[in-house]
Amino acid sequence: MINIKNVLNKNFFSPFVFLILLNSCSSMNVTEESVYDGGIQTVEASVKDNTSLNYETKAILANATVYFEFDSFKLSSKSIQTLRSAVTAMKENSSIKITISGHADERGTREYNLALGQRRAESVRDYLAVNGVSKSRVLVKSYGEERLIAEGSDESSHSKNRRAEIN
Amino acid sequence: MKIFFSLLFFTQLIFSELVLEITQGSEDPYSIALIEFSGSKKITNEINSIINTDLLRTGEFKIFRESQLLSIPTNEEDIKFEDFKLLGIDFIITGSLTNEDKFNISASYQVFNVQKEKKIRTSKIFGIPNKLRQLAHYISDGIYEEITGLKGVASTKLLYVTENINDDKIIFNLVVADSDGSNEQILLKSSEPIISPSWSPDSKKVAYVSFETGMAKVFIQTIATGKREMVLENSSQISSPSWSPNGKFLSLTLYQDGNAEIYILNLKNQNLTRLTNHYAIDTESSWSPNGSKIMFTSGRSGSPQLYEINLRKFSSKPKRITFEGNYNAKGSYLSSGEGIVFVHRSENNFQIALKYTNESFIRPLTNSKLDESPSISPNGNVIIYAITENGMSMLSGVTLSGAKFRLPARTGEVREPSWSGFLR
Amino acid sequence: MQIKSDYLIASFISFLIHALIILYLMDFFYSEKKVRPILSNPINVNLLYKEDNKAISKIEIIEEKPSINSINTIENIISFSPKIESTNISKLIREDQLIKSSSEDHQVNQFSNMMIQLIQSAWIKPQNIQDGLVCNLRMVINKNGRIVAVDLIKSSGNIRFDNSAIKAISRVETFSFFNEIPFNLYQKNFKNIVITFNPL
Numbered sequence: 001m002i003n004i005k006n007v008l009n010k011n012f013f014s015p016f017v018f019l020i021l022l023n024s025c026s027s028m029n030v031t032e033e034s035v036y037d038g039g040i041q042t043v044e045a046s047v048k049d050n051t052s053l054n055y056e057t058k059a060i061l062a063n064a065t066v067y068f069e070f071d072s073f074k075l076s077s078k079s080i081q082t083l084r085s086a087v088t089a090m091k092e093n094s095s096i097k098i099t100i101s102g103h104a105d106e107r108g109t110r111e112y113n114l115a116l117g118q119r120r121a122e123s124v125r126d127y128l129a130v131n132g133v134s135k136s137r138v139l140v141k142s143y144g145e146e147r148l149i150a151e152g153s154d155e156s157s158h159s160k161n162r163r164a165e166i167n
Numbered sequence: 168m169k170i171f172f173s174l175l176f177f178t179q180l181i182f183s184e185l186v187l188e189i190t191q192g193s194e195d196p197y198s199i200a201l202i203e204f205s206g207s208k209k210i211t212n213e214i215n216s217i218i219n220t221d222l223l224r225t226g227e228f229k230i231f232r233e234s235q236l237l238s239i240p241t242n243e244e245d246i247k248f249e250d251f252k253l254l255g256i257d258f259i260i261t262g263s264l265t266n267e268d269k270f271n272i273s274a275s276y277q278v279f280n281v282q283k284e285k286k287i288r289t290s291k292i293f294g295i296p297n298k299l300r301q302l303a304h305y306i307s308d309g310i311y312e313e314i315t316g317l318k319g320v321a322s323t324k325l326l327y328v329t330e331n332i333n334d335d336k337i338i339f340n341l342v343v344a345d346s347d348g349s350n351e352q353i354l355l356k357s358s359e360p361i362i363s364p365s366w367s368p369d370s371k372k373v374a375y376v377s378f379e380t381g382m383a384k385v386f387i388q389t390i391a392t393g394k395r396e397m398v399l400e401n402s403s404q405i406s407s408p409s410w411s412p413n414g415k416f417l418s419l420t421l422y423q424d425g426n427a428e429i430y431i432l433n434l435k436n437q438n439l440t441r442l443t444n445h446y447a448i449d450t451e452s453s454w455s456p457n458g459s460k461i462m463f464t465s466g467r468s469g470s471p472q473l474y475e476i477n478l479r480k481f482s483s484k485p486k487r488i489t490f491e492g493n494y495n496a497k498g499s500y501l502s503s504g505e506g507i508v509f510v511h512r513s514e515n516n517f518q519i520a521l522k523y524t525n526e527s528f529i530r531p532l533t534n535s536k537l538d539e540s541p542s543i544s545p546n547g548n549v550i551i552y553a554i555t556e557n558g559m560s561m562l563s564g565v566t567l568s569g570a571k572f573r574l575p576a577r578t579g580e581v582r583e584p585s586w587s588g589f590l591r
Numbered sequence: 592m593q594i595k596s597d598y599l600i601a602s603f604i605s606f607l608i609h610a611l612i613i614l615y616l617m618d619f620f621y622s623e624k625k626v627r628p629i630l631s632n633p634i635n636v637n638l639l640y641k642e643d644n645k646a647i648s649k650i651e652i653i654e655e656k657p658s659i660n661s662i663n664t665i666e667n668i669i670s671f672s673p674k675i676e677s678t679n680i681s682k683l684i685r686e687d688q689l690i691k692s693s694s695e696d697h698q699v700n701q702f703s704n705m706m707i708q709l710i711q712s713a714w715i716k717p718q719n720i721q722d723g724l725v726c727n728l729r730m731v732i733n734k735n736g737r738i739v740a741v742d743l744i745k746s747s748g749n750i751r752f753d754n755s756a757i758k759a760i761s762r763v764e765t766f767s768f769f770n771e772i773p774f775n776l777y778q779k780n781f782k783n784i785v786i787t788f789n790p791l
């Protein structure tokens with residue numbers, strides 16, 4: 001009985017163990033662990049590691065998040081101030097590459113928010129480009145409303161979510 | 168060993184199963200008496216309860232079970248119609264199930280019109296013992312069609328995304344289930360978000376957006392085999408997939424031009440045709456039932472509104488079709504082509520609304536605060552969407568006649584529903 | 592002797608008068624008219640439905656009609672009477688028929704309106720239905736007012752709308768005032784009716 005229990009426990013966690021192992025490998029492979037269940041196959045997605053970061057860059061740009069108004073991708077003067085330090089950091093270390101991810105608050109439709117997040121990230125990239133940071137050093141992507149930082153339904157939570165982050 | 172494996176996955180499936188709650192019927196339901204089917208109790212109990220739930224969910228019926236009746240007929244000939252007229256019952260359903268052999272079950276059911284005092288339908292169906300649900304749904308559809316004249320959707324499928332926390336890790340599942348949220352089967356498990364799932368017109372494939380590669384990419388997956396492929400692998404971010412009615416094209420949103428633009432991909436030869444060319448956001452494309460038009464959400468007027476472009480007219484310009492309110496998005500066409508369903512912001516609430524083509528005003532269908540991703544049933548009568556309550560999202564449904572139901576998950580959250588077409 | 596014969600004659604005449612009265616009350620003198628053919632022409636009864644305050648005005652219009660008709664009939668009678676001396680029998684018969692048919696029309700209108708009222712109050716308008724939908728139903732009604740059959744003869748194109756019309760008729764079930772309708776009027780106008788559901 002004990003043997004069976006052990007086996008049970010092991011197998012219960014095996015899919016997750018597998019996932020974790022895959023993550024640390026940073027591979028692009030999509031593995032297909034199929035489970036046949038009455039004509040439908042379940043697929044597990046292996047998640048690609050985020051681009052590994054230069055620790056120096058992290059330290060310099062740790063606070064580089066800019067915020068936006070509802071349904072807008074315009075940079076406020078406060079945002080521009082924040083970005084000035086990012087520009088200097090990028091210019092000093094010409095080898096650094098960054099990723100800008102754009103986000104939106106949970107209101108509205110997901111796809112529109114995905115596009116909005118993208119526009120916000122692009123606003124930041126455009127500002128950097130205008131100030132001498134080559135676009136080739138900047139990767140831009142959007143998470144829309146899929147990576148909320150603040151969980152509430154009030155305006156203060158919403159405003160925290162309408163952001164572009166530099167990593 | 169195999170039993171343990173199957174038990175494991177069984178428990179995992181129960182984990183996020185949806186629970187159907189019917190919260191409101193339509194104002195003017197038919198009264199029907201559902202007589203318990205005759206046959207082996209084990210099977211008939213399950214079939215009766217599934218038919219009962221299916222019919223209740225349409226919102227069109229007030230159901231009388233045996234305990235509420237004045238007399239229970241044992242066979243066709245001895246139905247005392249007077250007893251049913253007294254209770255105001257319009258129709259009687261009877262049926263029986265027989266095990267033809269180990270591998271076949273046959274079900275027959277009859278519908279009687281109480282006013283006319285006669286049988287109006289009798290049908291016989293064959294099924295398999297371990298596909299009882301399918302058989303019951305088929306019977307429910309037959310009963311619904313006979314009484315209302317509308318095609319039933321109990322036999323159709325739902326596609327949706329669930330989000331659960333397992334040991335401090337977030338797991339997203341892309342799930343296929345029966346129209347009542349039962350019989351869940353997981354198509355994709357991922358630790359990164361999955362959004363915008365969409366059925367192919369033949370209901371054999373699904374397209375969806377997955378963040379597993381680090382950014383939004385569209386995948387097409389064949390349901391039966393699990394085989395999947397990434398769409399336009401060499402491009403950057405892609406999202407918002409929508410199949411053309413003939414299954415040959417996929418409209419997509421690409422971000423390579425510096426802002427979201429809509430393209431059409433020819434699935435056979437991988438040719439990409441650009442549809443929109445405007446510096447504002449253009450996304451959430453969806454095809455008209457005859458494939459001649461595409462509707463999409465665009466921010467070009469200053470706020471998200473719905474636009475329509477005619478594919479058959481060379482160099483036709485997008486035409487704006489929503490003018491009420493400052494946020495109208497995620498539109499989809501009714502299968503009759505008579506109107507559209509979309510997300511509409513009224514004051515500070517995001518609701519699902521209906522607009523008929525020949526009317527100028529919007530009809531709100533829901534009245535909560537954060538409604539999104541509406542999807543219309545293939546018979547055009549039910550709209551399923553996601554609502555957020557107490558910070559948790561769940562599925563909810565509303566019929567055109569005002570009946571309402573909910574499909575919350577037992578644990579975790581569920582969102583992004585998509586209704587399949589008719590499967591037969 | 593004379594007095595006795597007077598009494599005899601008086602009592603005889605009194606007997607005659609009483610007998611006549613009794614026989615009249617017992618319908619001795621009523622002769623049934625020829626039976627009209629059973630298959631009558633369906634008449635068109637328009638059901639007009641309008642929401643809220645507008646509904647009231649519609650009802651008023653309907654009610655005004657009968658009174659106008661009745662005024663007409665009275666006028667007819669008044670206008671005809673001075674001419675009686677100068678007309679011949681066929682003209683008189685024609686006039687008689689005119690009066691009867693206009694009062695018949697009046698009655699038909701009256702009963703139709705009662706039917707419309709009943710059906711209107713039994714109708715639940717389906718939600719999320721477009722305006723301008725129209726469907727036609729045929730009803731077969733027996734002498735007691737019981738709706739024996741309802742059939743959809745022309746769909747509005749929207750199944751839910753059609754269903755709501757049929758449900759309304761089924762809910763009414765019986766027009767209890769049919770007992771007041773004279774038999775020949777019923778035969779001619781109310782046995783087989785086509786209703787147009789036409790909400791505005």
